[in-house]
Amino acid sequence: MASPTAAIIVVGNEILSGKVADSNSAFAARELRAAGVSLERITVIPDDIGVIADTVRDYQPRFDVIFTSGGVGPTHDDVTIAGVARGLDVPVVLDPTLLEAIRQFGGEMTAPRRKMAEVPEGAEALIVGKLNFPIVRIRNLYILPGIPEIFREKLSALKAQLTTEPFFLSTVYLQVAESSVAPQLNNTLSAFPQLLLGSYPKFGDGDYRVRVTFESKDAGYVERAVQHLVAQLSASIIVRIE
């Protein structure tokens, strides 16, 4: 029942400086969850070779699969390939498959276009999904472009290869302050220690004041935990169970 673990490294000055909101990691979080993968980190870092290298060095041995988003392309600020290579202590080389794909696009083979064929040594160019845009994999690292349409299409295609047992989720909505049900939540977790239990207060208007989520890869375990909590609560505070 152990889930594969994942991390997402978003390379993006444009996100850190507030020019663009990152939507790729939220999309990836949903997709990975649906595939039964446990996402453990999302980290947004600058377009900086040293920082990318440090983050790769830290994450690569620690998580089962790592996705990078952004910093792939022909310009000065596209340093993800160089950063990943440094983090893995391998040189940057030209990939013949990518070079050929760029040639087939036509036009002159300029330095910026050739840069798009650079990969960390030992990488392979993968064709997955429908868009004719290969992605680079090296060991357990997948290097994806940050452009949301491409990132999403490629991540969804990769998801099919990762899918393991899914998580089951049940949600209980309560019309009561979170602090007044804390004892019942705590004893539910004591009785069901493998449960992924979350409680999220809602601020302002709405038909509930706290949302309690129950998750596990065992549907029966989730069901029994929900019943354990519900049995301790007055029916009048339970808005609904989903």
Added chain:
Amino acid sequence: MASPTAAIIVVGNEILSGKVADSNSAFAARELRAAGVSLERITVIPDDIGVIADTVRDYQPRFDVIFTSGGVGPTHDDVTIAGVARGLDVPVVLDPTLLEAIRQFGGEMTAPRRKMAEVPEGAEALIVGKLNFPIVRIRNLYILPGIPEIFREKLSALKAQLTTEPFFLSTVYLQVAESSVAPQLNNTLSAFPQLLLGSYPKFGDGDYRVRVTFESKDAGYVERAVQHLVAQLSASIIVRIE
């Protein structure tokens, strides 16, 4: 002209598991930029005392100011206070100001309510902004609730205390592939090495194909860099300059 640096630590199983999209960090990125603060990291981590402690230990000496979002409250999954305390090697203690604020709310002082008065030893409870909800500061770390309405209100109030020289931004929209202007972008950066230069290709429909951003705390420097790039380009590919 050096900018203060910042990092945001988002404590959130609900974000990693794809149940909720994090909007706090994008809001903070815009606010910090407007205040002239250079945001260097956004990291989303699980509700796990050990991981929070490791992240705090890593970031606290490295950035000028750190904000945490989430994991503050009365329930089992609210472990940010304990994680920050462990990361700074101090015990968790009860803060008299917070305890008194909770008493004034009325009602019985239950264990979950008392938990909301816990802070890392050495912290202070700050009243900033309009919402009557103190936030906890210890050294250069500000511990904010994850509820977006409160996070935003508190961050905006803190921003006023952080404001330094602002950044100036100019944007050039081009109707051409990014790779074909890469040489001109590269030589602009060589001529203006202090410039924060970004280029962002647009995929799909739109009146431009690449957006080039120029940023610096010196408005004249930005202006001269834009002129340097524009002078090298055919007028027909320049869609607009903002």
